[in-house]
Amino acid sequence: MKILITGSSGYVASNLISSLKYEKIDIHTVSSTKRDVSKKHFFIKKNASQKLWDNLLESNSFDCIVHLAAQVPDSSIANDKHTYFHANYENTKKIADAAFKAGVKKFIFMSSVFVHGNSSNFGPIKEDDPFDPKNFYAESKAMAEKYLIKNFFHSKMKVIIIRTPMIYGKGAGGNWGALIKLAKSPLPVPFKNFKKNKRNFLYIENLVDFIKYIITNQVKSNTYLVADHCTLSTQSFFTLIRQAFSKPARSFYFPFLNFFLRNLNKSTYLKLSSSLEISTKKATKELNWKPKYQTAEAIKKSLL
Template sequence: MSKILITGYSGFVGGHLLNALGTLENVNLLGRSTPPKCHRHLKASIDPHSDYSSVLEGVDAVVHIAARVHVMSDTAENPLEEFRLVNTAGTLNLARQAAAAGVKRFVFVSSIKVNGESTTERQAYSVLDKPSPEDPYGVSKAEAEEQLLALSKEIGIEVVIIRPPLVYGEGVKANFASLMKLVGKGLPLPFRAINKNKRSLVSVYNLVDLIKVCIDHPNAAGQVFLVSDGEDVSTAEMVAMMAKVQEKPNLSIPIPSWCFKMAGKLFSKEDIVDRLTGSLQVDISHTKNTLSWCPPYSMEHGFRLACKQKK
């Protein structure tokens, strides 16, 4: 087994990856919290100046998950520069040090936001599309990808990039968890008529499986991979599945999509409404063909575990 360094191990995706690896003898950790078990660990942030050499020695592959994450209401005076400090400059600092330490492969968990925000009235995003990020988080991730690939050509470290859409599973927070709880209360929700859009999601279990494949698969080097469960759903279908896995009646009522869009314009919340009524699909054919990989878990499996929230 390859010796691995994981960043962001205390977060949602990183925690699931750590659990899925089983044996942790060959795992080093980099992060701001102290791990519950005894690993070689460096307590540090991802930034342009920190020294990570103590946890890079003897490592074969880095799985870089840590990031300054996207938030709906950012209070920073210059959000883009704050994102760049961590997600772009910090990532490049880590990658350069990894290459200097002899690390063979750098797996970067990026974001579908590099492609854009919506596929409403267009085809699904693919790896062939030109990056078109629309917010500071997406820009910082796109710049990191570009600079990592350039670094790979410059000094030879193998770079693998994974762009997930919304990730869910046990322990998920934010809007997905809130909607799951509302459905679980048996409340009548106004989403039954939002049945024409399509959204790609990825369970953390499928994402972790792909990350594990990318750590040492010979075809992964130098590639960008989009990932999803392979089952795109409308908002109405998503709510119906949330009701099913919680054994609750689906009490959604048919409020037309135009009502949501009108409310979005009135209250300047068009972006939120588009996430609810619009589409965001990804084409994972390149991932499947290049790696001979298919999502091993169904969307229903992920939804069932997502409703079992950690305390």
Template sequence: MRILVSGAAGFVGRTLVPTLQARGHEVVPLRRGEGGVPADLAEIGAWTGWPTGIDAVVHLAALNPQRGERAADDDAALMRANGAGTKALAARAAREGVGCFVFASTNLVHAPSTAPVDEDARLAPQNAYAASKRAGEEGLRQALAGTPTHAVVLRLPPVYGPGGRGGLAMVLKLARSPLPLPFARSSARRSLLSVANAADALAIAVEHETLAGTFLVADGPPWRIGDLVAYVRQLKGRSPRLVGAPLPLLRAAAGALGQRATFDRLFADFVMDDRRFRAATGWHPPQSVETALRETVRTP
């Protein structure tokens, strides 16, 4: 297949491109601002250089600022990039006769829940980024309605691996330090996804001729945050050094510091049920969490 990949130079894209190539596909990177490609994907409809013979599109490109960055609270910019940009790219793909459009969304479009979340769980985006990705999902649906192009939306949990960033990367960085961490009493269970497994799932989605719809994807059973820290420290030859600070005290302290959202990310369950994707495709993650963590820890 000849596959157009947006965000090919990003964290997931750098693994997806060689994964697709190893499976015999030709990858055409869509580089915004290069070769006449508009920097704003919402303007992609006017681009005159669309490559010929594209069979599928994998859309990874997104505005995904770190928490605390100014863009993280710029709703208009997020909606433009992740909402309008996705809709415009999907519309252009349909116009060009592309057969399949795969969109990498986020599990954060779902409301927080103590019970495992599946694709039918309540939608209540947890931040501005998630709201913009949800807008992208809806724009994709609208753009492809009544066209032969079928869409696959993969709602991904935190993707980790060498070079990753975000909240999970922060936890893994802390785990590499000698600092005692307050996770001994943490009951938080989180679904994770290694970058290698994310790339494999995206490749399966684009190759599956009849797959369509929205799916959650995860490495497998969830991990407790404390267990992640302990495992990383074991790899480093250190003791876990987990302390049992009372959760109400931690919650109050986080609130006083304006970090309640950070507390919830570290101490609240958020578990994905990805059986629908596995049943539809026969997918099994090729990489274990343990192997992925070892690769991550080995990277400076």
């Protein structure tokens, strides 16, 4: 099998490539950086034309494309609609169109649970729940999904869309990196304010295992929510991190914290207090796939 992985210098892609090197798979990579992560690496600029993508895919006969290249959430460009839509919608459209014309059999697209919104107020989020994106990142991912579903779900090219929550693991940044930094400190934290919400997270090795399953098995075009099976509150997740460091939880309740955060920094307040519960029943039932690692074990592995 010959596959192409886009965004090969990114966190998910680099972990996937490391795992696939033990499989009998001919791995090729492409990114907009000149960092050579494999012996078969293509460099393509972010504004590459449709013709360039057509030529690349038509001349290489790939069986599968794993499209991981994306503009991830970044507070410094939160209002830059063009950057998000160019990277996450327009480039996805170009690559998918080129893949279809080139006869690629399988196209895997990495999306996000945030296409459904930032919270789950009425029970676990399911794949057929309506789109409700709250920012340009989520909106651009939703647009890309709609294009793929409309144009290719009933075509000869199988399209699998993967929606994920926050991804954590060794070397991950973002919110995970911030939690690690906080957990290492000896200071007590007011996380007992956030002990009733329900959130799902996704360990990088569980995600890689799911992508590998999709690559190596016969699957129909479909959309899947993927997450660790364990649903935790913000407080419980943070406590597991501190326990992995062999530190006491040191969590306390601060009476007015919710009020202050709600009024001073609503975004931070929602990240800490809201629920984002995900149903993974579809992947479990249809694919008979289950995460290899439970969250507590995964956190320990992440900190080795």
